[in-house]
Amino acid sequence: MDKLCEFLREKGVSPSIQRLKILRYLKDSENHPTALMIHHEISRDIPTLSKTTIYNTMNLFSEKGIVSELCVGEGEVRYDLNLYPHAHFRCAECGKIYDVKIDPELFKIKKINGNQVVHTAVYFTGKCRECFGKDKENL
């Protein structure tokens, strides 16, 4: 827990218990959660946790560069810890989001058509290998 504390302090965020639990959850979860998923999960630990706090925290984390906001369709924002640059694949069938690796050159582009690039996002959509597997079983 101390490491996460340190981490938040370095980023200029004071480490409240709520913020720590949220950060910890982001680190452990594999599922690129929405704000409501985070709330649902952590309110089991902290029953009084409010959605407002989640939204506040996520916006703060986002400003501080701790997380990225993913918006791969669906009209809800999903969050992802900024560990290293990578792309995302979203299965249109089951909704699951996978991290995928692509040519890192794309993330090095800092200027395009005279515009200064600060952030680059790459989203693939389609049908994931699991959903493909299920199709075969049902034959």
Add this chain to the structure above:
Amino acid sequence: MDKLCEFLREKGVSPSIQRLKILRYLKDSENHPTALMIHHEISRDIPTLSKTTIYNTMNLFSEKGIVSELCVGEGEVRYDLNLYPHAHFRCAECGKIYDVKIDPELFKIKKINGNQVVHTAVYFTGKCRECFGKDKENL
């Protein structure tokens, strides 16, 4: 107008006056409009036009592959005619969205980590050349 009619019929969409105007607007506009922007614009021609019709039409166009939905942050969907594959740059300052060209190889990826790719989106965010220009003027 006949060309657009033809185009819709080919895509299996019956060409109502509303749908035609929407398509025409998408073709002429340079600004990757939201549903509400489309509504605002076209209701000057058709004062009784309802938002529902815009949403219905855009969902239909999207299903038929006529348009792509862009979601470059901001929590509103923007629409783009599917002419050729390209990336988008959104200025965080003025909100404007530009089409940009990138290495077309990325759009040719049809399988990644065993997942079948149907659609690929690339979004850059940052500060556009116009906003940079303004900064200089204000010095």
Add this chain to the structure above:
DNA sequence: ATCATTGCAAACACTTTGCATACGC
């Protein structure tokens, strides 16, 4: 004591749904 963080309720914005009306072949 002061300033930041939390949390509730209400407000918001975008989108979808239900159903009645109008249109086109």
Add this chain to the structure above:
DNA sequence: GCGTATGCAAAGTGTTTGCAATGAT
């Protein structure tokens, strides 16, 4: 005439805002 497209109003969903209560130093 019948099936589709339209449009209004209401509901739904994810997020933000206003403000009071709480917590930390």
